[in-house]
Amino acid sequence: MKARVRRWLEEGTVDVFIGYRQVDGHPLPYCFTRENLDALDGLINSPARYALEKIATHLASRQPDLKIGILSLDTNRRALNVLGIWNQINPENITTVDADDAASGVATPDDMRTFEPVVPGPYKQQVGIDNAMSPADAEAFDQSERFSRWMYEFEKCIKCYGCRNICPVCFCRECSLEHRDLIGTGPLPPDVPIFHLVRAVHMAGRCIDCGLCEEACPADISLRLLYRKVNQILDNVFEYQTGSDPGQPPFSLLGNQVTLEPKPLDADK
Amino acid sequence: MECELVPSVCSYCGTGCGVLFEVIDKELAGTLPMKTHPVNEGKLCIKGWNLHEHINSPLRLKQPLVRSFGRFLKTGWDEAIAIAARRFREIIDQYGPESVGVLVSAKITNEENYLAMKLARAVLGTNSVDHCARL
Amino acid sequence: MTNSIAEIEDAGCIFIIGSNTTACHPLIARRVYRAKEKGAKLIVADPRRIQLSRFADVAVQHRLGSDVALLNGMMHLIIANGWQAADYIQERTEDYAELEKTVREYTPEKVAAITGVSVDDIQHMAEIYATNSPAALLYAMGITQHTTGVDNVKSCCNLAMLCGNVGVAGGGVNPLRGQNNVQGACDMGGLPNVYSGYQLVNDIKSNEKFAKAWGRPLPDKPGLPVTAMIPAMLEGKLKALYVIGENPKLSDPDRNHLNHALEKLDFLLVQDIFLSETAQAADVVLAACSMAEKEGTFTNTERRCMRIRKAIDPLADTLPDWQILCRLSSALGYEMNYADPEAIFNEMAALTPSYAGMTYARLGLDGLQWPCPNADHPGTPYLHRHQFARGKGKFHAIGFLEPAELPDDEFPYFLTTGRMFAHFHTGTMTRISPNLNVEQTTGYVEIHPDDALAEEIRDGDMLTIASRRGEMEAPARITPTVRPGTLFLPMHFGENPTNILTSAEALDPIAKIPEFKVSAVKIRKFSEQMGKIPEETGAADPVEADAAAGSR
Ligand code: SF4
C-alpha cells in the first residue's frame, strides 16, 4: 500500500497524502508529498483519530485543484461525502485509502500512545447521560428526569467550542454559536441549554456520527448521543441518512434547499 | 503545497496542554489538541484552541524600537542592542550594579529564563531578579 | 503541585479553595468533573459562586480574606472528632501539638462568625475532607494574593498533613499556576534569592558553584523582589529596569504608584512580542518572536518540563528571546554563544539537580516531571512519597488575621479581582485574538442584585469605583455569583485598570505578594446605560510604532 501511495505521488494522482506517522511514541497526522517520498516508510495507522478530512478542506480552500489522498476510516469517508455535498471539497480531487483494510499494509505500531475514551463513572450514570447510552435508553427517562440529566451535562460546559472546532463537517464562516443575540457572552457555563441545542439543530443533516466532538469535550458531555438523536429524527421523518451517499442533496432544516419530501409521520410506527 | 502539524505546548495557563500547530505553506493556520498528550488527552479550552491567533496578530512588534524625543523610531538590532548595553554600562558605572533590576517572565522558556538570570547575576552583577507571576 | 494533574481523577475528595478552575485552568477542571463522576466528593470554598459550586457536595462563599479561619475551623472539628491521621502525624510530621493548641480556639461558632459560613457547612466540609481519602486540595491566586498569603498556604498544608494527604497519589496540596511557565521561571532562578533549582545565592557552596561555571564572581546578597523594586525606583535607588515578556503596568498593584516609579527610571528596556502598556513607556523596545517561532521548554504546574518546537520562522525582524539575551550579554562584554536552546538546556541541567536527568531526547512529547536527578530516573509524579524534602513535615500554628483593609463607612464594599474564561492575565494576548475578544470586549464589575437594588443600579450602568488609591469606571453586571457587599472586577482590561484600586503597600510580609483579592471601595453611578452593556471602547487600539508618541 505504501508502494501504491508512493506511485500516486510520483505519478501525480495525488499531490499530498494525509496519514499518520509516529513522533516520540505518539501518532501524529502527517502530510506526505512528492518532496519527501522516503518519509512514507513511516506511514502508520493511528489508534487516536484526527479529522484528517478537515485538514484536507483547509488545503483545498487555499488551492482548490489540489489532489489529496487520505488514509480513511468509515467516518472519514462519510464526512467527505458531506463535505462534497456542501461544496467544501471537490470529490474528484479526493482519493481515499481504507485504513481498516488489513491488506493495506499500514500497521498500527504496538509501542504507541493511544487515546482512551471516557468510561462514565457511577455518579454520572446516576445523574447525567451516560456516554455509552443509546438514544432509546436516553429517551426512556420521563420528561423531567431527562431534562435534569441533560441539564447536568450542559452545565459542565466550559465553552471551549472544541465540539465545533474539531468537527469535520463544521465549516460555516459565521457560526450561530457566536451570534450575540442568540447566545449571550460572559459567564460560564454558556447559556444552557440554548448553546447546545443550537449546535444540535445545526448538526441535522451534517453530523456523520464520528464522535470526535465527544472525544474533544473537556466536560465529557454526551454530545454524540445528542446529535445522533437529531439525525434519527431526520431519518425517521425524511429518510435521510447523513453522509451515507455522496450523491445526496444537501439537507437544510432552516434554509431554502430542502428538496426532500417529508414522508408521513407515522411511517415507521 | 506544504502542510505540517508541529507539536508544542499551550502558552496560556500553567496547565500546559499539548497542542499541534497546523502550518500550511509556512503560515500558522490553526491549533489542534494533541490527542495522546498526557495532560489534556485531546481537549483544549477556548484559549488553547485559539493559540495561533495572537501569534498571527497584526499588532505584533516587527523590529526593535528606540525612543527619540518622545517618539519611537524603528531601528535595527545592532543599534538597539548597542544602546541598551551602553545605557546599562553607564548606569552600573555610575551607581553600581544594585541600581539595575531584571524582571524575567513566566511567558518565556526555561532556557531563556536561565539566560536572563545568568545575565543579571554574572554580567550585570545584580541579584534583583524577579518575575510578575505572583501578580 | 505536589501531585499530578491526572491523579486528580482518582482522588476520594477534592477541596477547591480560591480557584475558579473552570475559567482559569479548564483542563484541570475536567479532571475534577471526572473525579466527581467516578464518585469523589467535591468541596468548593470561594467568595464567588463559581461554576464548580454547582457540582459540589458542599459549596460555601466565605467572606473575603477569611481563609485561615475557615481552614482552622475545619481542623478544629477534624481533631475534635478524631478524624486526623494519627499514625502519619506521629511518623512523618512535627510540631503537631502547637497546631492542636491553636486550632482549639477556632470553634465552629467563632469561625462561622468570622467567615459567614454556617456551622453545619463547616461541619460538613471537615467530615467530607477527612473521611474520603485521598483528598486533593487545589488552590490558586484566591489563596496567595493576600497579606496573609503565606499563612493561607501554610494552613492548606496543615490541613492536608493533618489527614495524611501529602505524599500519597491522588492527594496533595496543589497550587494551580496562573501563567504557563511560572513554574519554570521559578525553577530557573527567576527570583531574587536563588539560582536555578532553588540553590541559594547566599549559600557559599552554591555561589561558588555558579561563579565557577560562569567564570565571574557573583553577588551573594539576595536582591530586591518586584514589590520592593517599585519603592526603590521611587527613591531613586533603582535606575535601570529590564523587563522581559511582562506587562507590570497592568499586573502590578497600585498602578498610579507604578507609573510614577517607571517615570523615575533612567533607563527602561522592555522585550516583548507586543507593544504592551509597559513597552509603551520604554526607552528601547526589543522585538521578540513568539513561542511558535522558537525551540525551548516550558514547565507546567505539575512540574512537567515539556518541549515547544519551532513551527514557523520568526516574524519580520524579530528574534527569539534567547538570541536577544545572548547578543545583549556579548555587547556587555560577556560572550554568550549557544548553537541552540538545547545547548542552553544542557548547561542548565548540569547545574540544576532537579533537572539533571533531563535531555531533549528524553523529554520527547510527554516531558518529564522533576525531580529527575539522573539519566535513568523516570521523573516524579508526586512529591514527598516516603519522606518530606526537609525530613519531617512541619505544622505551623497560624492564627487568623484580618486583611489589611476592611470596608468602613466611607468605603463600604469589599472588592476582589480575578479572571474570566476567555481572557488571560493583562489581556495583551487574548484581547487581540478575535475569537477570544468576542467573548468579552469590555471590563465590567459584578455586583449582587440586593446591592444593585439598594444603589438603584441597572445592568450595564457605568459605575465609578473608588478606593483610597484611585478610581476607575466599569459597567455593572448584576449577578448573584458575588456575595452582597462584595464586588468583583476582572483584571484583563487596560481601559478599566483594576490595579488603580488595589494597594501596593498591603503585601504578604514573607512572599511580598500584594493583596489583590481584598480592598475596600465605594461606588457611584457614572452614567446610565439603559441596561445595555456598552460596546468596545477601543482602548486596546493598535499602537503602530511611529504613531506611538510616548508619554512617560
Ligand atoms: S459526531 Fe460530532 S464531530 Fe462528528 S460529525 Fe457529528 S457533530 Fe461533528
Ligand code: SF4
Ligand atoms: S466541547 Fe464540550 S465543553 Fe467545549 S463547548 Fe462543546 S460542549 Fe462545551
Ligand code: SF4
Ligand atoms: S488549553 Fe487552556 S487549560 Fe490548556 S494550557 Fe492552554 S489555557 Fe491552559
